[in-house]
Amino acid sequence: MQFKELIVEKVKEKFGESLQDVNEFRGDLSLTIHKDKILQLAEFLHNDSELAFTMCKDVTAIDWAVRKNRFTVVYHLLSLKNNFNLRVKANLENEPYTIESVTSVWRSADWYERETYDMYGIVFENHPDLRRMYMPEGFEYYPLRKDFPVLGIPGSLPLPNKTE
Amino acid sequence: MGLEAKLTQDGFITTTLDAIISWARKSSVWPMPMGISCCAIEMISAADPKYDLARFGSEVMRFTPRQCDVMIVAGTVTYKMAQVVRRIYDQMPEPKWVIAMGACTSSGGMYRSYSVVQGIDQFLPVDVYTAGCPPRPENLINAVMAIQAKIAKSKARDYPDVPLTDLGVIKN
Ligand code: SF4
DSSP states (O other), rough: OOOHHHHHHHHHHHHHHEEEEEEEETTTEEEOOOOOGHHHHHHHHHHHHTTTEEEEEEEEEEEOOOTTTTTEEEEEEEETTTTTTEEEEEESSSSEEEEEEOOTTTTTTTHHHHHHHHHHHOETOOOOOOOOOOTTTOOOOOTTTTSSSSOOOTSSOOOOOOOO | OOHHHTTTTTTTOOOHHHHHHHHHHHOOEEEEEEEEEEEHHHHHHHHHHOGGGGTTTTOOSSSSSSGGEEEEEEEBHHHHHHHHHHHHHHHHHHEEEEEHHHHHHHHHHTTOOOTSSOOGGGGGGEEEESSSSOOOOHHHHHHHHHHHHHHHHHOOGGOOOOOOOOOOOOOO
């Protein structure tokens, strides 16, 4: 059995209906999981001795700019043992846009989740230190949301006073 | 070279104080290299032996603002960085000048974006804008020469003795 099939079979067996979609595009496997099960899936993928996804390479999000299914949070995982990349997605459909943090499984997710919070306003629950990353503390908007104007909101970022 | 030949005979020249001060001042314009992004590479090239900014007395890049005369802002200034640029500018002693090097500093350049200041003249008094992305070293040298021309025209009394802005730095 190929490793891909093994992952799908194992995850299906453990999560059943919560595994919403399995997709393969140009050799890259993506799993879509219900957002409430993200932490369990993360623990499973990390701790299973055969799968051993020990590395979280990226956490980001997609803003679809539609009312329904507004955001998708995307995780990129690597199994060093099997030299295999896996993509995991979770859809956030309603406000408030929150999802469980996976920092307890992968420490590397810490700053990725902070960045995703900073840019999209997705709150990662139980994150150890969910502060702004690039934008100044106190900034009220989320720049990578589709409804944010490219040139920003005038006056939302302070500049030093003009000199004479 | 000209003057020395005369000096062996008479030993003195006559001029105005303004002229000699301006001449001395314009021949030693020490830059503050505010190299924030890619333009900084061309600023460095301008100081290297091929382009040799030293010919204009501006080779001494000082990394402390207390010893600088002209700030070369070379790079993309973000809103976060704007606070830092201004703080460094405030620490430079009077008289001081600013060169906005490159499209980014002059107008935001290709970064028409929420995070980039669309022109540093929104918070700094710019003397010379330099076009290009990045400007060639010759162009930066041209900007330095424009500053020199500006200084040459000025009078010593144009620069009042302004105390440094109090930045609230802790004193011992
Ligand atoms: S003007 Fe061009 S070279 Fe200079 S900092 Fe901007 S992008 Fe870089």
